[in-house]
Amino acid sequence: MNDTPFVIAGRTFRSRLIVGTGKYSSNAVMAQAHEASGADMVTVAVRRVNISDRSRESLLDYIDTSRIFILPNTAGCYSADEAIRTAHLGREAGLSNWVKLEVIGDERTLFPDNEALIAATRTLVKDGFVVLPYTNDDPIACRKLEDAGAAAVMPLGAPIGSGLGIQNVNNIRIIRELSHVPVIVDAGVGTASDAALAMELGADGVLMNTAIAGADHPVAMASAMKHAIIAGRLAFIAGRIPKKMYATASSPLEGVVGR
């Protein structure tokens, strides 16, 4: 059966998996992981060039921008102003007006500051950005982000880099039901079954970084995630069987020999 395409702000993506570019042992490994993941959108951070001591090689040398769409993010920003300023710099440095908007509220949890996030979304949308805000699994915050013009909402499954998996499946399901824009689970995935579950809950996509970059074998995990996203999406549209407390035979009850 055919699935609907994965479209954000009018742009269609082949893969429902979006990956990061951080924490890899090397850019070469990152490039292989990206290849294995099948992702056609990756997120990058915007940072000051290191003047004193600069490595020659640039991150972009390892990303085939003809195939992979670059999504600048505002990771590390703790206020709407910082995030807005960083978003503008990212647009200037990059090739598009898209931004993964992060306004962090706390260093230990890296949870979003939803008030500032909603305000920054409003401003950046006015400034012509396609805004993909990283938020928490709060249906009300997601609705306000949508009202503010967000092109998608990106609720977390668990704290960034925690690998805990989807902590609140009910909220993700509710957010999917109440939203009119794509829902992308961003952060918290630890392993393949977490990613599959996110898709089974109805998520339109999943964004992850640490689960792949931090695995013992990042390239193998990237491939695992590629398959997990496909599996979860197919299972969602295939329509799973209901859960029952007792058993139901898979084989005919009659015709057993000697009965």
Next chain:
Amino acid sequence: MNDTPFVIAGRTFRSRLIVGTGKYSSNAVMAQAHEASGADMVTVAVRRVNISDRSRESLLDYIDTSRIFILPNTAGCYSADEAIRTAHLGREAGLSNWVKLEVIGDERTLFPDNEALIAATRTLVKDGFVVLPYTNDDPIACRKLEDAGAAAVMPLGAPIGSGLGIQNVNNIRIIRELSHVPVIVDAGVGTASDAALAMELGADGVLMNTAIAGADHPVAMASAMKHAIIAGRLAFIAGRIPKKMYATASSPLEGVVGR
């Protein structure tokens, strides 16, 4: 990275997914689902031919036995004797000396009668069978089955057809650690993430029927399961990140503009 092949009793299988042949709306749908699942082993039941009114078409007309290995089962048997007798008939009707051994202990749960199962395994192994026993997630029963000569152990994840998913992840993990034969999670899978989880726990394979045959779209679900098994296996060998209670940034902490 390379995975070890999936070998049972010296026979290598391409797919770690084993599927059933029951409860499909039609044999044609079953054949498409088998194709989509990528499975190269399917299990079938042994039943009396219906003398009075027989449909011409045989199940085997819809299974390409040149590519797919037939695993007769003893579903519906409630004693060691019934199961042994059915296993022998299955061997005669079929092309091999393999059997998925079921000795059911209760109609509502369809849980195995482990005492009878172990006894039947001992007998059938003596009779030259390759025995794959369906058991519950009891590490002691699994060890005894292995000692009795079982070629693999097949603990359930949840009641047959219940779709509850792996109810006791700890037991499956323990069984994998203590066993020296392949561990195949048989029964209980409801959706793709359940199958991926089973593989992430270290299972060598998963056997399922209702999750695919009973889905709204069996062929799509078969494809979902194919990807889920690959995803879970890759994640297992890739080595997942540890779980943490708090967050760990994916982007550099330094170099944020304006700091």
Next chain:
Amino acid sequence: MNDTPFVIAGRTFRSRLIVGTGKYSSNAVMAQAHEASGADMVTVAVRRVNISDRSRESLLDYIDTSRIFILPNTAGCYSADEAIRTAHLGREAGLSNWVKLEVIGDERTLFPDNEALIAATRTLVKDGFVVLPYTNDDPIACRKLEDAGAAAVMPLGAPIGSGLGIQNVNNIRIIRELSHVPVIVDAGVGTASDAALAMELGADGVLMNTAIAGADHPVAMASAMKHAIIAGRLAFIAGRIPKKMYATASSPLEGVVGR
């Protein structure tokens, strides 16, 4: 061992269980349930007197205000203004300047509108209220409520009346660690073990209504909850054993007869 007293805004409560007054089959049953719960704080709604057809009996006739502290709430308010206005009316009708502040963001989930909630908290604190805001399990929102002067934070465990239990144990634990005011889990508890779990996570108290009022036998459930809160609190301060994947014998390994 001795526990610290349960103190909110300088007022000490004997019970860490706070209960509601809604949805009971009769005021008499409510009074018995309150008695069985051991609670010394109950929350009430503020509503227009029904002019046309009024039952003579008043809710307060069934609450012994000499023993039980009345906590007016702003349930049903969908904006900061409505909530503030209702809080003031509640103070005038009542005997105290306390308010359980609710600003609802959505009719289906009854989740809080945190932006409006934080604003209303700021205003009411300035107006001299002791504010106990109902919020979701967002550590950042909880910190902002605390900064706004909330006397406690009351994150939900699950949607009001859903009975789903604590959906995100990690967030409740984090909120407890990051907060400097009492943390009261408000909403979502379905049964006794949910309440015990909330306390084991470190919550200072639990507020519930439907779990008791909606049970088949409200008085028995009220008693169950009384014990569950005590059990969970004691377990929290007693310090539970760590979880292990394998077994550890409870009896001596040596001295077995015949060894």
Next chain:
Amino acid sequence: MNDTPFVIAGRTFRSRLIVGTGKYSSNAVMAQAHEASGADMVTVAVRRVNISDRSRESLLDYIDTSRIFILPNTAGCYSADEAIRTAHLGREAGLSNWVKLEVIGDERTLFPDNEALIAATRTLVKDGFVVLPYTNDDPIACRKLEDAGAAAVMPLGAPIGSGLGIQNVNNIRIIRELSHVPVIVDAGVGTASDAALAMELGADGVLMNTAIAGADHPVAMASAMKHAIIAGRLAFIAGRIPKKMYATASSPLEGVVGR
């Protein structure tokens, strides 16, 4: 509302909590914990007297046998013969013909050897014992133990001393539905909410040792468990509210000021 009494083999117990006597820092602490737990049945191991170096004080000096019923166990036995022999010695040393029957199948998991357990139960029942077998959460094994004459069945919730809590709630619920003797969850409880949950599933009682003896403050945890068992039982008979995905208001929807 009134509960049915907790009766095993015609003997009525006041408490549904059964505790152990192992691993305490001192017999004095054990005695206080027993007192705090409210238990009127405790289990003890049968071991060789240490001839060479014997402490004067006997375990029984710290148990008020006028109030507390002694349940000898066969912990540490790995065969039916060992267990039967130990049971007979326990009967001779003790004051009753009751035995907590353990036949361990594996040192790492301490899971039962159900085949041997069922055989030993049959023999001991013939020898006039009241047999309470420790088994796993296998409904078929529980039925066979009942058929063999067990006075109760004691499925584990998780490995002995693991503190993992009830790993398979579905199995415990099924065992309760299919059994005609008391079901006592034995082993695996880690904290109060685990004990409450076991009772909410319909268990007639819970037996634990490490969760109390191994806690930082055993006496406080014993008290926690006392309340947890009462809470879980009351919740079970009170009839909990159903779970819902969405919210249901606790306060009236009409009559909000200004609407």
Next chain:
Amino acid sequence: MHITLNGEPYELDQPVSITDLLTKLDIDPRRVAIEHNLAILKRQRFPDVVVGDGDTIEIVNFVGGG
């Protein structure tokens, strides 16, 4: 004269004090809070405050809630 009482139109023959209005409505003053034209009234002012034509009155009390 017309007033709005708890959101509904309500008729009065003549201006009355809050206290008289409550008596007329058979409502115990000690159990309610009153908003007069959006201003909350202290209970001790009930006898003095007069309800005039076109006024808006809210009379609330406590009901069961969670």
Next chain:
Amino acid sequence: MHITLNGEPYELDQPVSITDLLTKLDIDPRRVAIEHNLAILKRQRFPDVVVGDGDTIEIVNFVGGG
């Protein structure tokens, strides 16, 4: 003569070989397994083995199952 076929009584005019019985029943011998008085028959013996009065025959094949 009477036999028991798959648990049901069945009539035969005269003793027949398994092969003839299958033909009569229009069953492809290559797809079934047969038990004759509780003894399993190898396929190559179908032509020789004769079904007599009072015999018990089980004819089974593969059906969908899990």
Next chain:
Amino acid sequence: MHITLNGEPYELDQPVSITDLLTKLDIDPRRVAIEHNLAILKRQRFPDVVVGDGDTIEIVNFVGGG
């Protein structure tokens, strides 16, 4: 004379009754159970039963366990 006591070799000058053995070992008879050559002894038989050369004795009591 040699006996096996709780799995260990043990020396006795002469045959003694169980009661005397327990006294010698300073063990309270009311708190233990005894197996004599694999046969369990009722407590009232402790004075009569004599431990002879080569006998195997198990003396057990209750200890803490779960």
Next chain:
Amino acid sequence: MHITLNGEPYELDQPVSITDLLTKLDIDPRRVAIEHNLAILKRQRFPDVVVGDGDTIEIVNFVGGG
């Protein structure tokens, strides 16, 4: 003359264009974005805009992140 470059003090002998500054720093203009006194500069303006004494310059590029 003194400027603030990426938050650090930096010395220049004389006013230079952004393009010259990048060349001096050996930075490829196509890979960075630049903020001059809090105003973001379009790339085509790099040759014209002159960095003067006391100016604040931010030069950023993309790095790995999630």
